[in-house]
Amino acid sequence: MGLKAALSKPFAALVVNGINKWKKNALKAQEETFKSLIKSAAHTAFGKDHQFSEIKNYNDFKQRVPVQDYEGLKPYVDRVVAGEADVLWKGKPLYFAKTSGTTSGVKYIPLSKESMPEHIKAARNAILTYIHETGKADFVNGKMIFLQGSPVLNVKNGINVGRLSGIVAHHVPAYLQKNRLPSYETNVIEDWEQKVDAIVDETINEDMTLISGIPPWVQMYFDKLSEKSGGKKISEVFKNFTLFIYGGVNFEPYRAKIEQSIGKKIDSIETYPASEGFIAYQDSQKDKGLLLLVNAGIFYEFIPADEFHTENPTRLSLGEIVLDTNYALILNTNAGLWGYSIGDTIKFVSKNPYKIVVTGRIKHFISAFGEHVIGEEVEHALLTVANEEKVEITEFTVAPQVNPKAGELPYHEWFVEFSSAPKDMAAFSEKVDQVLQKKNIYYFDLIEGKILQPLIIRTLQKDAFVNYMKSEGKLGGQNKVPRLSNDRKLADGLEGYIA
Template structure:
């Protein structure tokens, strides 16, 4: 065991034990966060507009602060972009995080000097929990690669503006700098394909032990690495590769492909970072779900998804949630977001401690006929199909086909296969069966002859990569939409059908 590995184990034990107080007393931790947030923001523009001086408890908070999606915050965000201070949080944000994807275009999310520590500390804790629970710390003695956005920030007056992963890249602790790859020069390359090729050249002879990134882009790196080196698998290039850290999407559809590319089963740590805050991370290898970060500047609320969008939806704090219910997650943060609906849906799988799984997106579903098929159901059905019929999938997208040229409407599954299943028709039937078992509304529509069973459309290789590239969304934090309630993304994939 190297000196770094030895120190890491003791450091992990110390910080994990220190964090356990909040884990064991989560509701008290959330109350403390709530009180601190309200007190600190009392005299901001938002605090005055919403009479924070009248807020004494959670009920009065709900009375004063309505739920908002991003568009509802735009007047406040615009004021900050015009360099007005004390708008959502005291002072001025140290960064504005630019992220994509609303009806009004790009989103601009403030990051304060208090909230940046939530992103850094929670990411660090995810690794320390892994070390503490497994006793494995050798990865700290080798190189670590982070596939992320450019750390170069735009500066407009007082505003430093960039992507979340690029912002966080500027806060890597000094003791990790020598271990970190790629180089700053390579990390600053904007074109993703050029960047990945340069990363391959920089890393292929290194002692790489940890890799972090969104699975689809890590897969692209692996494939180009194998092509460049003509190696049989990743493990033969990096024999001490021992940990994969990921977030942003469900890893299960990628798992068979990764095992084949790597040539081994590598331990992984799942994280749940968002531009608005670092929400949860995997604290144990053999437990379902991600540990909710309850004591670091975020006060959580939860709305039952079947009520979201209604005139007066139920708003629950952490102490009021139930297991196995889908909730829209709502954040109140020390960057000045209040009653903010980030768009994700989660489900609690444990309350001692509070652990969640990300079950989908509020607006990423297929429900053209009232069936409301969500990401969790689709991914489980896909996993069942692969277990029964083999095969592996590079990417997929599900969209409704409302007006087919003939026959009943159906759900179209546009799939780019890595390896074909034994029998494609049987594979489709397994997915259909699993989906009907999970979603009774969908089952009723099929058995009632409103819909016909799903249809799989095979796509040529690199269909998704080429489509994302055509949209200027290749690499970084950009994620491929797995479900849609329209055919906009499906239409872009049409040209790649076999």
């Protein structure tokens, strides 16, 4: 065992001891976070506008601060971007994380001197928790790769601006820098395909032990590695590769193909980072729940997902949640986001400690006919049948077809890229539809009532999603294919790739 691996174990034990303390007192940690946030922001423009000085408890807060997305906060954010201080949070941000908005174009998410360290600490603690639980630490002596956006930062009114993953690259601890790949010169390549090719060249002869990234783009890296090495499995190329860290999307649709590419099962850690804050990470190999980070500068609120679009939805604090209920996640952060709807839906799988799973996006659903099918349901339906039939999925998305050919009933249209396709597509489609009906009673009623016909699967060409994302300028980085759309934009774009 190398020196770094040896030293990591006592350090991991120390860190986990601290984590265990707040895990057992999660509600107290949230209460302290709430008070600290309100006090710190009382003299900001937002704090004054919303009478923070008069807020004594969570009920006071709910009466004064509305739930809002980026559009609601944009007038304040625009003032921060223009260089004004003390608007949403004290002082000015350290960075703006630049992300793509749906209606507002580019979004600028502030990162403060208080919030930035929490991103780094959470990523570190996810790894240390793994070391402490498993006793496996040899991987820290090898090379590690983090597939991420460019670390090049621009300056806007004195504040550095970049992609979150690129910003984080500037804060990698010194003790990991020598182990870390790719090089800065490779990391700054903007074209994703050129970048992955360069990463392959840099890493193929290295002792890679840890690989991290968003699953579809890691798969692209694996495919190119395999091609470059003459068809070898990743475990043959990197004999000491033992840990995969991922986030950003549900891993299950990609698991079979990634494990096939690796050639064996290896340990993995799921993380839940966002530009708005690092929310949770998997703290045990024994279950898939993600530990909610309750003392990381974020006060959480939860709205039952089926109430989110109503006029006065119920807003709950952590102590009021119930298990196995779909919630829209609302953040209040030490970077100045208030009543902020991040757009994700989550479900609690444990209260002791508080653990969650990410179930989808509040905007990614199909309810063209009142069925309100969500991402968790379509993934469950497809993967259940795919696993039974030994079918492998590369990528997929679903959209409603509300204007079918004359004489046909409307239907849900599934665009699926298979890495190994079913032998009988009609039978496969029927099974998927049956599972979805069992999962969603509204969908079942619509099928039974002959309002909808059963779903139809369109088989796509190899690399269809990669080529489509490339055509849209969204290949790689933090870009993800939405599982569900309530309109036809993505579906219409994929029609040219039907096999």
